[in-house]
Amino acid sequence: MSKINDSIRNRRSVYPAQYINKPIPREILMELLTNANHAPTHKLTEPWRFKVFTGIGKKDLGEFLAEKYREITPEFSSAKFEKIRTNPEKAGAILAIIMHRDPAERIPEWEEVASVACAVQNIWIALEQYDLGGYWSSPALCKFLGEHVQLKENEKCIGFFYLGYCEASDRIIKKKPIEDKVDWIAE
Template identity: 50%
Template sequence: MTIEEVHQLLQNRRSVYPNQYLDKVIPDQLIRNMLENANWAPTHKFTEPWRFKVIKGEVQKKFGIFMAEKYRSLHGLESFSVAKYEKLKMNPQRAGAIIAICMQRDPRGRVPEWEEVASVAMAVQNMWLTASAYGIGAYWSSPDLLKYFHEFEPLAEGEQCIGLFYMGYANIPANKPPRGPVEDKVKWLG
């Protein structure tokens, strides 16, 4: 890969949402490749805090129903939205696959929690770039309902679910997302 191809991959990565996905299965081997690349993220003291739960097939429908019903159980008539309920129920079914993004805290507490969250985020970026290289759109969702994920799938002691990585083949638009100039965000000290 040339440096120009690296620049292009990084600059063309974008969020692609479930309502944009095509009805096309993502081969398990591609998901394995994404997860293998995630496993090479930087990790302080080699805690390797990332944990992933791949949700595919019929389980996607069950997960959507779980999310929608959990939402219904938590909201009264005043705050309940039928549109949100339907979105929570249907988005998992629209995806080619979903990966629950989890973090396992170092039981010895050798590094601050923020470093482990950052490490998991870098693992997700590796997955995202790999998905982009395969022509697969992706989106990291962090609904408040994730604090109940353990009711759907048990988690280990010290493990928490911090996101959902929705993936699907899509007709990804060629336009780049807006970014202000890097010069506005950098101060050179020397």
């Protein structure tokens, strides 16, 4: 099997609790973001944007999200508060996944969301070569990111991508066979 097939087939969610406490070098983050930048995009709108949180920025993000959770949640859970607050510090880096909507709205919004998802998938596929794992989280809290960092007009956060070093065994998953998901239509 080829390296690209291995990378695609081994892609899976690896959660912050599984990360080894180790920062990710900026050069690797830039390689991953460059891969994201090569995602398909209809009418070349290139709607993906990223805010990269490292170092103290991760802790600040966790504090902001936890306090926002406390503020907006009627059925507050101290365990969930603590998880929201500490998960960012477990990650080697966090990418806020931002969609920049084409101001002219030349294409449907779902196509721009799909392009952003393709950009994230490019990152995800490349993680294995660096012994990294990743997890895309889309909490309701992401809509408040503009209160913590500046977002431009037509931008909205659609999730957070947590990245961290992990053991190879944490990155392997078994999928149900493709044969169970395909119908062949022939003349």
